[in-house]
Amino acid sequence: xxxxxxxxxxxxxxxxxxxxxxxxxxxxxxxxxxxxxxxxxxxxxxxxxxxxxxxxxxxxxxxxxxxxxxxxxxxxxxxxxxxxxxxxxxxxxxxxxxxxxxxxxxxxxxxxxxxxxxxxxxxxxxxxxxxxxxxxxxxxxxxxxxxxxxxxxxxxxxxxxxxxxxxxxxxxxxxxxxxxxxxxxxxxxxxxxxxxxxxxxxxxxxxxxxxxxxxxxxxxxx
Amino acid sequence: xxxxxxxxxxxxxxxxxxxxxxxxxxxxxxxxxxxxxxxxxxxxxxxxxxxxxxxxxxxxxxxxxxxxxxxxxxxxxxxxxxxxxxxxxxxxxxxxxxxxxxxxxxxxxxxxxxxxxxxxxxxxxxxxxxxxxxxxxxxxxxxxxxxxxxxxxxxxxxxxxxxxxxxxxxxxxxxxxxxxxxxxxxxxxxxxxxxxxxxxxxxxxxxxxxxxxxxxxxxxxxxxxxxxxxxxxxxxxxxxxxxxxxxxxxxxxxxxxxxxxxxxxxxxxxxxxxxxxxxxxxxxxxxxxxxxxxxxxxxxxxxxxxxxxxxxxxxxxxxxxxxxxxxxxxxxxxxxxxxxxxxxxxxxxxxxxxxxxxxxxxxxxxxxxxxxxxxxxxxxxxxxxxxxxxxxxxxxxxxxxxx
Numbered sequence: 001x002x003x004x005x006x007x008x009x010x011x012x013x014x015x016x017x018x019x020x021x022x023x024x025x026x027x028x029x030x031x032x033x034x035x036x037x038x039x040x041x042x043x044x045x046x047x048x049x050x051x052x053x054x055x056x057x058x059x060x061x062x063x064x065x066x067x068x069x070x071x072x073x074x075x076x077x078x079x080x081x082x083x084x085x086x087x088x089x090x091x092x093x094x095x096x097x098x099x100x101x102x103x104x105x106x107x108x109x110x111x112x113x114x115x116x117x118x119x120x121x122x123x124x125x126x127x128x129x130x131x132x133x134x135x136x137x138x139x140x141x142x143x144x145x146x147x148x149x150x151x152x153x154x155x156x157x158x159x160x161x162x163x164x165x166x167x168x169x170x171x172x173x174x175x176x177x178x179x180x181x182x183x184x185x186x187x188x189x190x191x192x193x194x195x196x197x198x199x200x201x202x203x204x205x206x207x208x209x210x211x212x213x214x215x216x217x218x219x220x221x222x
Numbered sequence: 223x224x225x226x227x228x229x230x231x232x233x234x235x236x237x238x239x240x241x242x243x244x245x246x247x248x249x250x251x252x253x254x255x256x257x258x259x260x261x262x263x264x265x266x267x268x269x270x271x272x273x274x275x276x277x278x279x280x281x282x283x284x285x286x287x288x289x290x291x292x293x294x295x296x297x298x299x300x301x302x303x304x305x306x307x308x309x310x311x312x313x314x315x316x317x318x319x320x321x322x323x324x325x326x327x328x329x330x331x332x333x334x335x336x337x338x339x340x341x342x343x344x345x346x347x348x349x350x351x352x353x354x355x356x357x358x359x360x361x362x363x364x365x366x367x368x369x370x371x372x373x374x375x376x377x378x379x380x381x382x383x384x385x386x387x388x389x390x391x392x393x394x395x396x397x398x399x400x401x402x403x404x405x406x407x408x409x410x411x412x413x414x415x416x417x418x419x420x421x422x423x424x425x426x427x428x429x430x431x432x433x434x435x436x437x438x439x440x441x442x443x444x445x446x447x448x449x450x451x452x453x454x455x456x457x458x459x460x461x462x463x464x465x466x467x468x469x470x471x472x473x474x475x476x477x478x479x480x481x482x483x484x485x486x487x488x489x490x491x492x493x494x495x496x497x498x499x500x501x502x503x504x505x506x507x508x509x510x511x512x513x514x515x516x517x518x519x520x521x522x523x524x525x526x527x528x529x530x531x532x533x534x535x536x537x538x539x540x541x542x543x544x545x546x547x548x549x550x551x552x553x554x555x556x557x558x559x560x561x562x563x564x565x566x567x568x569x570x571x572x573x574x575x576x577x578x579x580x581x582x583x584x585x586x587x588x589x590x591x592x593x594x595x596x597x598x599x600x601x602x603x604x605x606x607x608x609x610x611x612x613x614x615x616x617x618x619x620x621x622x623x624x625x
Contacts, residue, residue, distance in 0.1 A: 033392065038568070131548045175607075180547050183603045183621050190598065193389075204607050207567035 003030035003066075004195050005054060005163065010063035012049050012218075023049035024060065025218035033162075036189055036196045038209035046218035047199045048167060054197060055088050055165045056080050067163065085110055089156035091166040095148040097140040103151050104136040110159045119160070126154045129184045145172045153181060157188055164189065166198040170205065182208050224339075227332045234328045242321045246314055253310040346370055353380065357387055404464055407574050408457050411587075415453065419446040456588045460573070463595055470518055472600050474625030476509035477553060480516045481542055484523035492531050492540070499527065500541040511625040512551045514600050519622075522593045522604070523555070526618045529589065530557035534615075550602070550621040558615040567606055597622070 012024035023046040031037050041047045052058040054065055056072045065072050067087060075083060089110075097106050107123070127133055130150040140148055149172050156164060169185070170178035186208060189196045198209065206212050214222045349370030356367045367388075369380050422443045426436065462468050478501075485499050492499050523542075530540045538558035545552045562570065569575050571594045574587040590604075597604040602622040609615050 032396075129549050176547065179552075179603070179605070179619070179621065180550060183550060186598070186603055187601050190601075203564040203567045204605065207571065207605055208603065209568060212568045 004033040004068060005029075005031040005197070006066045007054070008064045008066070010050075010053055010065060011061045012046075012053060012058065013061045022046075022218040024053060026063070027218070027220055029213065029220060031195060031197060033195055034189065034193050035211065036186065036198070036209045038206040038212045039197065039199045039215055040201065040203075040206050040212050041215035043201065045215045047215045049218070050215065051165055051167055051197065051199050055090060056084055057090075086159075087162050089159060089161035089164045091153050091156045091164065091169040093149075093168045093171045095140075095152040097148055097151055097155075099140050102137050102139055103132060103143070106140060106151055107154045107158050110155060122160070123158055126157050126184075126188075130154050130181070146174070146177060149173060150181065153185075157184075160192055160194070162194060164194055164196045164198075166196065168200055168202075169198060175204075178205070224336060227336045231329065231332050235325060238321055238325055238328065242317060245317055249313055249317070250310060253306045253313075350376075350380070353384075357384060362388070400464055404461065408461075411453060411457065411574060412450075415446055415450050419443060419450070422446065456592070459592055460588050463592060468518070468596075470515040470596070470599055472513050472515050474511040474513055475516060477512045477514065477519075477544060477551060477622070478509045480514065480520050481523060481544075481553070483516075484520045484527060485542070487520075487524055488527045488531065492527075495531060495534070496536040497531055497534055498539045500539055502541065502543055510546060510551055512622045513625050514602070514622050518596050519600070519620075522596050522620065523553075525589045525593045526555045526620075529618075530555060530559065533557065533559040535559070538615075546624075547621065550623050553620045553622070554617050555619075556609060556615060556617045558613060561608060561614045561616045562606060564608070570606065571604075 007027050007029050010024050010027040011022070014021045014023060025046075027050060039047045039050060049058065053060050054067075056065070056075075059073060064074075067083075070083065072080060072083065098109070101109075104127075107127070127136060130153060132147070132150055132154060135143060135147060135151075140151065143151065149169070153169060156166075164185070166185070170181050173181060182205060185196060185198075188194060196209075198205070200206050212222075213220050353367055353369055356362050367384055369377060369384065371377075422439050425431070426439045426443070431439070459468075481501055485501055489499060527540065534540065534557050540555065540557045543554045543556070545554065571590050573591040575591075594604045597620055600622060602620060604618065604620050607617050607619065609617055
C-alpha cells in the first residue's frame with residue numbers, strides 16, 4: 001500500500017552553532033490514504049513545523065516530502081502554490097479569512113479560483129453542519145471567534161482536498177462545539193476518502209485519530 | 223468529423239461542376255452571339271445608322287437568321303468551325319483546366335486535414351490502448367497510468383475507470399494487510415490462555431494432588447475456558463466486522479428504546495454489584511429520531527455499560543443522558559469508577575489494547591474497538607472524556623446524526 005504522504009529524513013534547523021534549534025530532526029513518517037493521524041506534543045516540540053513542512057508552507061533544511069507521486073520541494077514556487085491549492089486543505093488556529101467579502105464568498109474562494117464548480121449539496125451539508133446557515137452573508141468581522149473558525153473549516157472542506165492539514169482546529173471552540181466539529185471532520189474524511197493530519201496537544205481530541213504520532217524535540221518518539 | 227469533411231467535399235465538387243456548366247453555357251452563347259453579330263454588323267452597312275441600335279431594335283433571331291444566311295453565303299455552314307468556335311474551345315479548355323485544378327485543391331485540402339485527424343486519432347487510440355493495458359497491470363500506480371489527451375467525455379470515463387480500478391486495488395491491498403494483522407492479533411490473543419489452560423490440565427493429570435488442590439485447579443481450568451469462550455465470541459465479532467459481514471441497517475428512530483433495551487440486559491448484573499443505572503432523557507427534549515441501527519447500537523451501549531460496571535465499585539451510579547447538539551444527538555454514559563488516564567485515551571480504542579490497570583479484570587480488549595467501529599459506520603463518533611463535575615470516573619459519549 002502506497003503512502004499518500006511520506007517524509008524522508010526531513011529536517012528543519014533554525015540558528016547556527018550552539019543556538020541551533022532542531023525543529024524537525026530527521027523525520028521519517030508515512031501516512032496512508034484515508035488515515036486520520038494526530039500529531040501530539042508539547043508546545044515547542046516541533047509539531048507545527050512538521051505540519052508546515054508537510055503542507056509545503058515552509059522549506060526544509062534537508063530531506064523530502066512526497067505527496068502522492070510528487071516530491072513537493074522539487075516544484076517551482078508557483079507550481080507548489082497551485083499544488084497546495086488543489087490537493088491540500090489547511091485549517092489553522094488563526095482563521096485567515098478575507099474581511100472584505102462575506103462568509104459564503106470566503107468559503108467558495110479556493111474553489112472559485114480553480115474554476116471548479118462547487119458541489120452544491122456538499123456545500124449545503126458543510127454549511128449546515130457547521131451551523132453557518134444564517135451567517136452565509138455576514139462579513140467575517142461580525143462573527144465570533146468560534147464562528148470564524150467554522151468558516152475556515154468550511155473553506156478547507158469545500159474544495160474536497162485529498163489531504164487536510166489542521167493545526168488545533170477546535171482550539172478556540174468550546175468542548176461541545178469542538179466535538180461536533182470533530183464529528184464533521186471524521187464523517188467528511190470517511191465519506192470522501194480524505195486524509196487528515198491534525199496537530200493537537202489535547203488527548204481528548206487525539207483519541208479521535210486512527211494513530212497518534214508523539215513529537216519531542218523535533219523527533220517522532222512514538 | 224470525417225462525415226462532415228466528406229459531405230463538404232462532395233458539395234464543393236457539385237457546386238464547381240454546376241458553376242462550370244453555367245460558365246460554359248454563357249461562354250458558348252457569347253461566342254455564338256459574336257459570330258452572328260458580325261453578320262449583323264455587315265447588315266448595318268446596308269440598313270444604316272448604328273449596329274448597336276440595330277441589335278437593340280431587331281430581335282436576335284432575325285440577326286441570327288441573317289448572320290447564318292450571310293455565313294452560308296461565304297461557305298461557312300453550322301459545322302464548319304469559325305475563328306470564334308476555335309476561340310470558344312480555347313476558353314473552354316482554360317475553364318475546364320482551372321476547374322480541374324480547383325477541384326483537385328478542393329479534394330486535397332480537406333483530405334489532408336482528414337488524414338491529419340485520422341493520424342492524430344490513431345495515435346490517441348494507441349495511447350489509450352496502452353493506458354488500458356497499463357491499467358491491467360497489477361502493480362500500476364497512479365503515475366504509471368497517464369491518460370492521453372482526448373475528448374472530454376472519453377477522458378472523464380477513463381479517468382473514473384482508473385480511479386475505480388486503482389481504488390479497488392488499493393482497498394484490496396489494505397484488506398489483505400488488515401486480514402494479516404487480524405490473524406496475527408488473534409493468534410497472539412489465543413496463545414496465552416490456551417497455554418495456561420494446558421499447564422493447568424497437565425498438572426491435574428500428572429501431579430499427585432490433594433482433593434483440595436484438584437478442585438482448585440479444576441476451577442482454574444473452568445475460569446480459563448470461560449475466558450476463552452468470551453474471547454472467541456469477541457474474535458468472531460471482530461472478524462465478521464473486519465470482513466464486512468456485519469451489515470448495518472440505519473433508520474431514523476428514537477434512541478430511548480435502544481438505550482432501555484441495553485439497560486434491561488445489564489440491570490441484574492449491575493444490581494448484583496449494587497450499582498444503579500439511571501437513564502434520563504434531556505428533560506427539554508422529546509425522543510428525537512436519530513439515524514442508527516437499533517440492534518448494533520444496543521450492542522455498543524451494552525458494551526459501554528459492561529465496562530462501566532466492570533470498573534465501578536459498589537454503591538455507585540452509572541447514568542445515561544442524552545443531549546441535543548446542532549446536527550447530532552449526544553448520549554453520555556457516565557460512571558463513578560477510577561477513570562482512565564488521559565494518556566490512554568487514544569489507546570483504549572485500539573484493537574486488543576488493555577490498560578495497565580485492567581490486567582486483573584476480565585476482558586478481551588476488543589469491546590471498545592468494535593464499539594467505535596460500529597458507531598463510526600453509522601456516521602457517528604465515540605469518545606471518552608473525564609467528568610467535568612470534579613468526581614472521579616469517566617464519560618463515554620456517542621454522537622449520532624439527528625434524522
